[in-house]
Amino acid sequence: MENGSIASTLVFFFLAAVMVVSSILAVTTKKILRAATYLLFVLFATAGLYFYLNYSFLGAVQMTVYAGGIIVLYVFSIFLTSTDEEKNQPIRSHRRWLGFIAAAAGTLLCVYLFQASPWGEVYYRAPEELPMKAIGNALMSADKFGYILPFEALSILLLACIIGGILIARKRQ
Amino acid sequence: MFDFASVTGWIDHFLRSYLPGGLSFFIECVLIGVVILVAYALIALVMILAERKVCAAFQCRLGPNRVGPWGLCQTVADMVKILTKEIMSINHVDRFLYNLAPFVVIIASVLTFSCIPFAKGLQVLDFNVGVFFMMAVSSIGIVGILLAGWSSNNKFSMIGAMRSGAQMISYELSIGLSLLTVVVLSGTMQMSEIVEAQNDLWFIFKGHIPAFVAFVVYLVAGTAETNRGPFDLPEAESELTAGYHTEYSGMHFGFYYVAEFVNAFIVAALAATLFLGGWMPLHIPGWDGFNAVMDYIPSVLWFFGKTALLIFVLMWFKWTFPRLRIDQLLALEWRYLLPLNLCNLLIMVVVVACGWHF
Numbered sequence: 389m390e391n392g393s394i395a396s397t398l399v400f401f402f403l404a405a406v407m408v409v410s411s412i413l414a415v416t417t418k419k420i421l422r423a424a425t426y427l428l429f430v431l432f433a434t435a436g437l438y439f440y441l442n443y444s445f446l447g448a449v450q451m452t453v454y455a456g457g458i459i460v461l462y463v464f465s466i467f468l469t470s471t472d473e474e475k476n477q478p479i480r481s482h483r484r485w486l487g488f489i490a491a492a493a494g495t496l497l498c499v500y501l502f503q504a505s506p507w508g509e510v511y512y513r514a515p516e517e518l519p520m521k522a523i524g525n526a527l528m529s530a531d532k533f534g535y536i537l538p539f540e541a542l543s544i545l546l547l548a549c550i551i552g553g554i555l556i557a558r559k560r561q
Numbered sequence: 562m563f564d565f566a567s568v569t570g571w572i573d574h575f576l577r578s579y580l581p582g583g584l585s586f587f588i589e590c591v592l593i594g595v596v597i598l599v600a601y602a603l604i605a606l607v608m609i610l611a612e613r614k615v616c617a618a619f620q621c622r623l624g625p626n627r628v629g630p631w632g633l634c635q636t637v638a639d640m641v642k643i644l645t646k647e648i649m650s651i652n653h654v655d656r657f658l659y660n661l662a663p664f665v666v667i668i669a670s671v672l673t674f675s676c677i678p679f680a681k682g683l684q685v686l687d688f689n690v691g692v693f694f695m696m697a698v699s700s701i702g703i704v705g706i707l708l709a710g711w712s713s714n715n716k717f718s719m720i721g722a723m724r725s726g727a728q729m730i731s732y733e734l735s736i737g738l739s740l741l742t743v744v745v746l747s748g749t750m751q752m753s754e755i756v757e758a759q760n761d762l763w764f765i766f767k768g769h770i771p772a773f774v775a776f777v778v779y780l781v782a783g784t785a786e787t788n789r790g791p792f793d794l795p796e797a798e799s800e801l802t803a804g805y806h807t808e809y810s811g812m813h814f815g816f817y818y819v820a821e822f823v824n825a826f827i828v829a830a831l832a833a834t835l836f837l838g839g840w841m842p843l844h845i846p847g848w849d850g851f852n853a854v855m856d857y858i859p860s861v862l863w864f865f866g867k868t869a870l871l872i873f874v875l876m877w878f879k880w881t882f883p884r885l886r887i888d889q890l891l892a893l894e895w896r897y898l899l900p901l902n903l904c905n906l907l908i909m910v911v912v913v914a915c916g917w918h919f
Contacts, residue, residue, distance in 0.1 A: 395583050421711060425658060428704060444688040448697040456700030460730065463707045467723065517689050520750055 566682030648811035658712035663816035665705030713808040721804030735782035783828035790879035829871035
């Protein structure tokens with residue numbers, strides 16, 4: 389697909405439409421498992437957008453972490469917690485106004501950032517896939533554009549999570 | 562050696578000489594989709610027939626032998642029958658999720674299927690993160706199985722789905738780590754480059770001990786990942802009737818059935834590609850005459866021969882070992898395979914870093 393061709397524009401608008409419709413359905417549906425499924429669609433479409441932009445590594449990460457990991461985690465937690473009475477009840481919150489204000493503030497912030505920042509120059513469709521070696525070097529290097537510190541901080545965070553999980557799950561003597 | 566890229570290149574050239582670029586691109590996409598789905602269905606038919614014949618041989622029976630010569634058309638007849646069956650609608654279920662679940666499973670399977678290099682130049686998706694992409698899309702199937710178990714509104718389906726989910730999440734770790742061992746050896750994740758890198762010697766010989774350990778772990782974990790015996794607890798018929806697809810009928814059940822068999826094919830094909838060289842003929846460094854003779858065998862035959870051998874091994878597992886209990890199954894993964902795999906990965910890194918491979 390060439391940049392700016394009809395096919396590529398159609399693909400973009402299809403993905404965008406899936407994301408918008410599924411996002412709205414995810415927050416308006418009354419059944420919690422359906423909400424998780426619509427969220428899965430949103431995450432798929434996001435992964436599709438990454439593939440469309442030729443960032444195949446990011447797309448694969450999106451699929452494996454969010455679609456394969458987080459959604460399965462959500463579905464498992466829904467299975468283990470929700471009961472039959474809850475299933476058909478609309479999901480209510482008493483702090484609806486706070487949520488509304490947060491959503492409006494988020495929208496305003498996004499609009500402001502889109503207006504103020506040179507997104508068009510920073511994010512563009514890569515002409516070809518990024519080589520894996522470049523990504524690996526960037527992740528593991530300590531240079532100016534290296535990510536070794538966040539990488540290691542995240543692994544310590546995950547280790548803490550694992551230890552915490554084992555501590556909660558272990559049997560008491 | 563015949564390169565299929567010349568055929569696909571000729572079709573591309575032919576279309577582009579008569580049609581504008583966008584339209585020929587679209588037609589090519591549709592053609593590839595049709596070819597992939599037909600190949601998927603055909604492989605499922607062959608796999609089901611092979612399973613029944615191999616099972617019969619292990620149990621000293623003849624297997625299907627009425628439809629066509631040696632019963633070869635049996636699965637075609639079965640396919641026609643299942644296509645004409647009624648799809649039942651059951652009461653008190655979430656109909657949207659109930660109907661969606663088989664499609665999630667089959668889409669994950671087809672996406673994984675399209676990453677396999679079948680022959681020289683015959684591959685649909687060839688990302689430079691190929692192995693990682695395969696892992697990512699194959700993990701979507703779990704969501705479909707969990708949704709199926711939940712939306713069936715049946716406690717046996719639910720138990721089957723939970724078992725299946727726990728099993729697949731656990732064994733995915735082992736699959737990922739054993740694939741990573743090969744990636745360390747090859748230095749790339751792209752399928753076509755992995756196959757090319759085995760031009761001088763297949764990885765199972767090149768990486769000797771750690772590669773062989775990874776191969777065995779991969780076969781065990783792959784069997785568990787596809788819910789095949791002896792790890793077929795999710796559909797243990799003596800306890801759970803049929804597991805997560807108990808309530809499904811007609812072609813909705815057919816999707817699970819077909820996806821299960823093709824997933825077994827995918828596991829065998831991936832093992833053949835990563836450890837046994839895929840479509841690459843057996844080349845031994847220094848034996849130039851031998852290598853030239855091996856090149857006369859077409860690459861498709863090499864690929865399907867190796868895959869068929871591995872599929873036979875998987876079926877051999879299934880009809881030989883008794884079924885495990887769920888706690889034994891999870892203990893096998895977390896207590897034995899995972900530590901073994903982590904050590905093996907470390908050994909492979911040392912081997913590659915010191916250049917101790919062939």
